[in-house]
Amino acid sequence: MKDFGRNRALALRALEAWCAFFWCCAMVCLCSAARAEPPQPLANWLFPAGGQRGKTVEVTVSGKELQGASGVRVSGPGVGGKIVQVVNPTTVKIAVEIAPNAELGQRDLRIVTPGGITNRLRFFIGELPELNETEPNTERTQAQKLETLPVVVNGQVLERDRDCYRFAVKAGQVLVIRLEGRRVLPYLPDTVPGFLDGCLTLFDAGGKVVASADRFRFDPDPLLIYPVPQDGEYTLEVADILYRGRADFVYRLTVGAVPYLTHVFPLGAQRNTTAQVALFGANLPAPNLSFAVPADAPPVRPFLMPGVPNLNVVPFAAGDYPETGESEPNDAPAQANRVNVPVTINGRIQKPGDVDHFIFSAQANQVLVMEVFARRLDSPLDAHLSLRNSQGGQLAEADEYQDPLTPLVMHHADARVVYTFPAAGDYVIRIRDIELAGGEDYAYRLVIAPPKPDFFLYAMPDNPRTGKGETAAVTVKAIRLDGFGGEINLAVQDLPPGFSASDAVIPAGQEEAKLTITAAPDAPLGPVAPSIVGTATPVKELVTRRVVGAEDVMQAFSYHHTVFTQEFVLAVIEPAGFALSVGLAPKQVLEVKQGAEVPVTVKAVRREAVKGPVELSAVGPPAGISIKPATIPADKDETQVVLVIPKQAPVGLRTNILLTGTLKTDKETFTRNAPAIPIKILPEK
Template structure:
């Protein structure tokens, strides 16, 4: 298969010596990038990584990888989280005409490619890293890159049939492959009789979502054959995870062949996989799924293959873990580590489930608050628990199972009906904190009790399934109002003296509905947030982050904090930087990243500001009434626009065309005189003079507008001509539903010159919409979307 080569350069930010400031070790490289940005001086889309191939490497290796994406021009740096990885950009390649044509057939945009040489140190920590590219347009999105300990090989064509299966070296091994042109890849390996062989594929674990494909991710499928071509086993997932995992016991010494392809029969450069094959330990499930905070010796029972027995007991110290979800792996006697499994650390008392508890008369009594560690250990099993509640108590009944890797699709029923008057139930409840889960199968039920008494919780699997792996953590506790905050995007870019738009998304827990404030740490003085609050009752907002005019261009690592008042106490959390990913054209998921970055570029040739006092408060918009926003443009007198590149000469006319033109000139005098009167006026008429294009950006008008105000906002743009500095943006709210609402305007000034767009933002301008004044006529404009839905007359 054709592997497009790519380029980039790795550098890991050192959090100890550079908490937020530019690293001295690569300042000269960033200086080159700053020079490029300063020369270009126009707004373009940020670099975007669509795939890496291969998407991982073994420790203590130097290798080349291919990176595919968009806006990769001028790629100068590649950053990777963690330590122990360095690299060098070798080249950036634009797509060929053939690749562009093929992409058009698929209604796609052909990717650029970059070739990168990476060096992974012997002590580089194994696991998933975030990799980014620094290019002319700024810092890219992150892409997952895995560091491992096992030997690795890359797929080689032709290997599209059983007879052409690629011979692999001795196991264990990691195979890197790519499904292009809807092909299939076959690999041959040797195994001994009785060996428990693991075949684990990582595809969605590398690229979580495909924005332009259904179901929204690469869906690999694997089939295992013996040397005669007989099918032995197949898999296309592991429980609810789309990445397949297969276990098989080799029946005899000999060769075996594994086939992998996309179950939807697609082929694309970004269908990249890593397939691990070998007699390796693998934990399929653990019990319990968590532990109380502060426990030094907690017993976990693990099941899987190539473990010490059918199940293995491990005593683990979890005393240093904070409440929440983390991962745990286990170490074998030979020093080998198992795969990681998620666990939850809680601050509530915990008890185990005891059988029999399949009916109300056998219900296990618990004292609240409590977390019960249990299992639906066979198909059709129901676990019943009883607890006491008083009138006025508001308890939350929550099941953690799918969020902790359990296949349980839980359902809870609250009883008895004679006390409740109804039968409250809960099944699938979406938890926005888990952006990588697409089937939210964990139930959550909040209930306010009106009578004193004993109540029952019935817990079962909605599909009637069960087994030792169907574990859960059932929490019965009072409400604990809380919140989480996501900051997007994770690769902000702002010019010195300018502003950048920041999006906030709040995840409210247990009915917390108050305001949430955002602050930033780790930036030099002068950086400021404007409008940094999610209003009460709202789940998202936008704001701006401003950089001082003397901000040093480079890469910074800001830290964000979220703060709110809950039950009279100030609660502070880390605000997680996140990326927003699209799945299958329609669905959006917010996924936290390890570290966000802020790129400061050289100052723009002009800045825009709103001519209002800083303490003026929100702009008051009366419904239907025009409001003026005075703005000012501040031009940089020292800015020098880039010199226009010389235009290539027009192509000369070919010989055949020239002959035709000559033939047309050969006309008889009769024809000339006949046409003279008809065309004389046209020949003698003066051609209109061509409009002179301005030779300097200083002579090009700047347009200023207000955006992000919401539906029903009519905006009149201010055009500030050359030589002028002030103008007025006019806005009018025509949406009655916005009365009483608050929001922010983003004031943006743009200028287009020589095919380039330069833009500048002012700090976010807050506003609120007031009702129309009594007796004043209100000119409301119907929403254009409503107009479209009206039947034609």
């Protein structure tokens, strides 16, 4: 036995020595090999999805490739975060610090890793005390007691899960219960309908169902407003309406006799005027509110009540045109309210079957836009417009207008008519609910005005990454409004020292352009937030619009939505593989003739032990432009890329040519962007 023990010890020492030798060899190989490119991180959900002002909240973030997470980025001032623990590559614990004066509402939260920065997750700043649900609370007999109201409960509907809560309320109180699940994660890729479809059920002390809700109007997030008839303890059940469950079914539940604004009327006001607004909801401090609408008010802003906790916000519009209200009776064309164009009409479909008519004068060949703003302002109205001449003949009608500026609206129910009037005279526009529904909350804003050409810009991806000294490519897309088809000039601003970027132009009649951002060779690792702006002349004056970030989000396995983010963030990571550059001076634009072949020098800087040829290709070149096959040989650092300009290329076109280089090693394939090559097409002769 003694020999066996001695031999075992010797064997273990030999194994230890071999392991040490192997480890040293591996480290030598790793140090001499190419630095592997880290994977791009992904964030799937976080819990809890919010916190109270003035508090520090511990949050769990779930995703992929989160190993080495080093930082937290939160949009807007007053909120910061730090990594507490990297549990594993799919789970990170963070601390979110919320200042007492942090602005209420949604923030974008991202995790920084060696591979870049994640997509955004939504994190909400509130005013009320908050707590997390405690399992087990699936049965009503296990209901978690909420000791003090009001409160915000952060929970998750897990597999086969229901969450139950009990609390005491008094007779005469108006209890508000609001579940926010879809608001936290509006679109999920691998479930139908693509979000937590929440359901609330309220039981009295005897176990009787006294109220329930599975939505609020058209919103899948349910709302219960319950006048309490008698003192007692009530139990609330939270579930998915289909009794599904999963970790990303994260919710925020507000419970208490708190002020809650369901809607306002009118839905907006003219800029640089004083708005007189009626308030509707529960536990409101006053039935009306008067306030100034500034001249620079955004088209839509959150409506906030002063002096009380704002648990929810409703949208409030600001317009440029004179405003008027409808006057009943106007159910028939002969009773139509006369209005002067341009105008914004504030009205209601006050009861089921109600119809509103308005009459106005138009000139021959005049183009007018008649557009309803209702569903986009949280009204349940499903609008239908019908345009008729003075003899009653129908000229145009419209139901659903798909507004690309409101990607979170699942049912686009606002109507829009654009019409060129053939002759001068009076015309009648009729508005109704297409299902003949109605009520005091079926409010609308009907704008009748000439087209107002404009544009909106967004960048994808909203979280690109690039190594030190390397280049990221960004696509900027334009949503053209009211017929604007002109050229849009793009520029990158607010870059850190040593960074550079190409300009770009979205040509007339087109919807996108590509630009590049190159990091400084000594840039600090981590996120930077450059600004991209676009300038154009839609009418007479030069207009500047800031580019927002956008992400492509899948819903229910097949539907894709372009959803705007609060920040465009570029992550600088460690360089790997190689970097490309082009032989052009900063901001130089190559002037090339139709039918020409133009050489451009492209250089590669290979890093560490990376060897091999770099194959070059063009990324979606416009206007039929191409490049001849080009490779930087393994023993060379540069080559000539020949741009081939077709004879039919449009003269005056200003565009960017983007090149990528691909280098394959035994273990990895590296692909890198070159800085954009700006060109302008000149006539052949």
